[in-house]
Amino acid sequence: MTTPHLRPLTAAPRRFALVPTAALLIGALYCLLPVAWILVASTKSGSELFSTFTFLPGSGFADNVADLSAYRDGVYWKWMANSALYAGVGALLSTAVSAVSGYALAVYRFRGRESIFNILLAGVLMPPVILAVPQYLLMAKADLTDSYLSVMLPVILSPYGVYLARIYAAAAVPGDVIEAGRMDGGGEWRIFRTIALPMMVPGLVTVFLFQFVAIWNNFLLPYIMLGDDEKFPVTLGLFTLLQQGSNTPALYTLVITGALLAIVPLIALFLVIQRFWSLDLLSGAVKS
Numbered sequence: 268m269t270t271p272h273l274r275p276l277t278a279a280p281r282r283f284a285l286v287p288t289a290a291l292l293i294g295a296l297y298c299l300l301p302v303a304w305i306l307v308a309s310t311k312s313g314s315e316l317f318s319t320f321t322f323l324p325g326s327g328f329a330d331n332v333a334d335l336s337a338y339r340d341g342v343y344w345k346w347m348a349n350s351a352l353y354a355g356v357g358a359l360l361s362t363a364v365s366a367v368s369g370y371a372l373a374v375y376r377f378r379g380r381e382s383i384f385n386i387l388l389a390g391v392l393m394p395p396v397i398l399a400v401p402q403y404l405l406m407a408k409a410d411l412t413d414s415y416l417s418v419m420l421p422v423i424l425s426p427y428g429v430y431l432a433r434i435y436a437a438a439a440v441p442g443d444v445i446e447a448g449r450m451d452g453g454g455e456w457r458i459f460r461t462i463a464l465p466m467m468v469p470g471l472v473t474v475f476l477f478q479f480v481a482i483w484n485n486f487l488l489p490y491i492m493l494g495d496d497e498k499f500p501v502t503l504g505l506f507t508l509l510q511q512g513s514n515t516p517a518l519y520t521l522v523i524t525g526a527l528l529a530i531v532p533l534i535a536l537f538l539v540i541q542r543f544w545s546l547d548l549l550s551g552a553v554k555s
Contacts, residue, residue, distance in 0.1 A: 302530070309527040313517045331524040343525055345497060346504035350483055351532065352415065353500055357422045358478035364423055365474050369432020370463055374445060384433065390426030396487060403491050417492040418500070422482050428474040435470030436463065472543040480533060501529045 308316060311325030319325065335343050372384055398421075406417045440463045448458040464471075486502045493499060496507060505525050512518040 305523055305527050305530075309520075309524045311520065313520050316520055316523075327520070328524070331520050332528075335521045335524050335528075338521060342496070343501070343504065343521075346499050346501040347529070347532075349415075349498060350500040350502070350529070353418050353422075353485075353489075354479045354482040357419045357482045358475050360419070360423045361425045361428055361478045362471050362475040365425055365428035365432040366464065366467060366471050367459075368429045369434075370436045370440070370459055370467070372429070372433045373436035374440065374442075374463075384430075387426040387429050391430060399487055399491050402488070406492060412492055413494045413498070414492075415498060418485075418489050421488060422478070422485070425474070425478055428478060431470060431474050431477075432467065435473075436467055439466045439470065469543050472540050476536065476540060479536060483529075483533060501525065505529070 304321065307322050307324050309331060310328040311319065312327035312330065315325040315327065372380060402421045403412065406412045406420075411417045411420070444462060444466075445458055448462050453461070483500075484502060485500070486506065489500050489503045490506075493503065496504065499507070505522050508518050508522045508525065512522060
């Protein structure tokens with residue numbers, strides 16, 4: 268009897284192993300190309316923007332920033348401040364609501380808990396455009412349209428944020444620790460504030476980042492709610508500039524430069540808070 272010859276299987280698996288890497292590289296290139304174009308285009312003057320090679324840098328970035336700052340007495344920086352207000356306050360309040368709600372859904376047993384959680388999951392799947400008109404009608408009935416509150420109030424409750432907070436609280440806050448706090452005479456609010464909340468910080472940082480980015484990039488809600496351009500966020504303000512650029516092509520350079528500057532706070536925020544994720548990974552590595 269002869270032993271069958273086994274063909275080596277190393278070549279084919281190696282080829283297939285390259286497929287995920289290639290897909291990730293293509294996805295990264297797809298995401299980074301627009302950013303690279305904005306970075307290069309923001310250095311060009313109005314004449315260079317349409318007459319030079321796409322990825323050939325110019326020499327007009329400083330002039331573009333100066334022109335953008337001088338446009339309508341610096342209204343762009345007012346838009347940036349509005350975006351920081353909407354995103355900062357909205358994300359902070361949303362994170363607080365998500366923390367309390369997620370902790371309650373993870374720790375306490377009460378009638379209707381799973382039904383509430385399922386409704387939240389349904390809210391995650393619901394596109395924001397479906398809620399835009401009902402939210403506008405509610406704000407109009409409360410006489411809050413064209414105000415800062417009309418943009419901040421609808422984003423306070425984030426179904427996805429509550430979902431993440433519940434999952435993280437269930438994984439990061441042991442039931443034995445909560446019971447020990449109760450045995451020591453701690454009230455429920457004190458246990459949450461002094462024991463559970465510090466354990467949930469890495470997860471809540473993620474919720475805050477997601478909400479901040481979502482509110483910062485939000486366009487539809489401010490577009491429906493606001494009429495005074497002094498209250499516009501940067502997304503809506505740049506949109507109005509882009510519309511005017513069809514009649515005044517020189518404004519295109521302002522739009523591109525403004526879009527580049529609008530990315531900077533998001534990058535800075537990510538760099539600042541990523542240390543919380545690093546600390547969480549390190550703490551998880553030494554847990555018994």
